[in-house]
Amino acid sequence: MSNTVQSLEGEQITPLVLRDALGSFPTGVAIVTTIGEDGRPVGLTINSFSSVSLEPALVLWSLVNTSPSIQAFRGHGAFAINILRHDQGDLCMQFARPSDDKFADVNWSEGYKGVPVLDDVLVAFECETYKLIEGGDHEVYMGEIKRIHKTENHPLVFHRGKLSELAIAS
Structure with a gap:
């Protein structure tokens, strides 16, 4: 493993360079519905999920402006963030790829304002859309949490372009 520091600025910070650098930060993986x-x-x-506030209970995630799903998220007024367990890599990939029916063979139940809540995920947050914010080539969705479903398990992690699991310290 190299400790060489590479400094970039201005025009050197291309979308590809930025994406690669951001990939150094491990994130959880979720499916927003x-x-x-x-x-x-x-x-x-998604892996653009973050907490915002405890009072009120707010979270956020972002969606690229060219997403075919953007009208659904703009229009419905509610969404669920389903955080995936360490063993749900296949489910992650099913929802990451274009498909006519991403919900094929996926068990889910109807949640707040009818949003799909996926069964057997690590945590599910059912949210009402609180605010929509323009953010460059993305829209940022802030949601007020209305319900939480949680289990005790380990998360699926995305790091440097790959799915992985956390190393659990003893």
Whole structure:
């Protein structure tokens, strides 16, 4: 492992360079879900999830402006963030790829304002959309948590372009 420092500035900070640098920060993996205008469930894999406030209970995530799902998230007014367990890599990939039915063979139940809540995830947050913020080539969705479902397990982690598990210290 190298300790060489590479400093970049200005035009050297391209989207590819930035994406690579941001990938150094390990994140959890989640699937955010809502209901489309046609009443069908909509979902996609994210790793842009963060807490914002404890009072009120607010979280945020972001969605690229060109996402085919953006109208569903803009229009429904509620969403669920389903944090994945360490052994749910296949589910992560199912929702990360384009598909006519990402919910095929996925067990879920209807949550707050009808949003899909995936069964057997590490944690699920059911949220009402609190605020939508323009953020460059993304929209930032801030949600007020209305319900939480949680289990005791280990999270799925994304780091440097790969899914992995946390090393659990003894």
